[in-house]
Amino acid sequence: MADKKEQRRGLGRGLSALMADVETRPQQTGNDGASRPDRVVPIERVLPNPDQPRRTFTEAQLQELADSIKTKGIIQPLLVRVNPKNVDQFEIVAGERRWRAAQMAQLHEVPVLVRDFDDTEVLEVAIIENIQRADLNAIEEAAGYRQLMFKFGHTQEKLAEALGKSRSHIANLMRLLNLPESVQEMVEQGDLSAGHARTLITAPNPEELAKTIVAKGLSVRAxxxxxxxxxxxSQPKPKPEGSFKVEKDADTRALEGDLSAALSMKVSIDHKPGQEAGKLTISYDSLEQLDALCAMLSVG
Structure with missing residues (x-):
């Protein structure tokens, strides 16, 4: 009974335990390298996750997957749980793209792995599966990391270790979420690369610069x-008398970047040279961000 309760604690199981359910484990694979399903069920008994974090499924990519399924079948089973509202149905935890493509391929049954997940774990695994398996753009990937950090309390270090990413990769992607929505949309649409977008994070007018970069086809260095x-x-405005703002050292800039990535908000640190005092400024772009910040500050 105690073991069962431990399994139902959601985050108590740890991110690595949830990753084991998303990834193919050696003991679950057959001679052909494919995972062995727990069972094969009628496709009409499988329903999508209503809280699926990914809302966009490209028709061309689904068709390509459907063509592959027609010839090779579904190699990786869908990860599902029993539908809490109907025990005769299953709810997808990971694998909605395969389920959609299977319908396009006119399959009548799909292989599944059945797991006993609670609502929190379902959302967490769905996010992880999207990050690991789907062809996400930089903004979608960054948003997935932010969800894992804010909703489930994971740190960048923990995510990097569990997902096989470097901490700098996660931090740099999350900094993109500090850009205006219009610039983020340019990245999502493929008009602006993540490398180009990173150059604009601390710029005073990122929207205008992004348009210039796209219009002129500039390289990342340019x-x-x-x-x-x-x-x-070249002609900076004179600083007001009494201002203590000076050129920031690399450590201060790095700390600003880490805090900005962790909060998904712009953070500025002004430290008086030779003194212990200074000023930390957090800028939010919406009331939702302000609510999130207040919730974080009020924890504990």
Whole structure:
């Protein structure tokens, strides 16, 4: 009974335990390398997850997967749980793309792995599966990391270890979420690469610069120079008397970046040289971000 309760604790199982359910484990595979399903069920008894974090499924990619399924079948079983509202049905935890493609391929049955997940674990595994398996753009991937951190309390270090990513990769992607929505949309649509977008994170006018980069077809290096010239114009405005703002050292800039990535909000640190005091400023872009910040500050 105690073991069962431990399994139902959601985050108590640990991210690595949930990853084991998303990934193919050696003891579950056959001679052909495919996972062995727990059972094969009629496709009409399988329903999508209503809280699926991914809402966009490209028709062309689904058709390509459907063509593959027609010839090779579904190699990786769907990860499901018994539908809490109807024990005769199953709810998809991971594998909705395969389920949709199977319908396009006119399959009558699908192989499944049945797991006993609670609602929290279902959402967590769905996010992990999207990050690991789907062809996400940089913004979608960053949003997935943010969900794992904010909803489930995971740190960048923990995510990096469990997902096989570097901490800098996760931090750099999450910084993209500090950009205006219009710039993020350009990345999602493929008009702007993640490398180009990263050069705009600290720029004062990222939307205008992004349009210039796309219009002129600038390289990442050229985009960096453009952003630097916008951030540090040749004729800077005179600083008001008594201002203690100075050129920030690398450690301060790195700390700003880490805090910005962790909060998904722009963070600025102004430290008085030679003193212990300073100022930390957190900027939010919406009331939802303000609510999230208040919730984080009020924890404990």
């Amino acid at each position: 985009a960096e120079q453009l952003a630097k010239s916008a951030t540090n114009p």
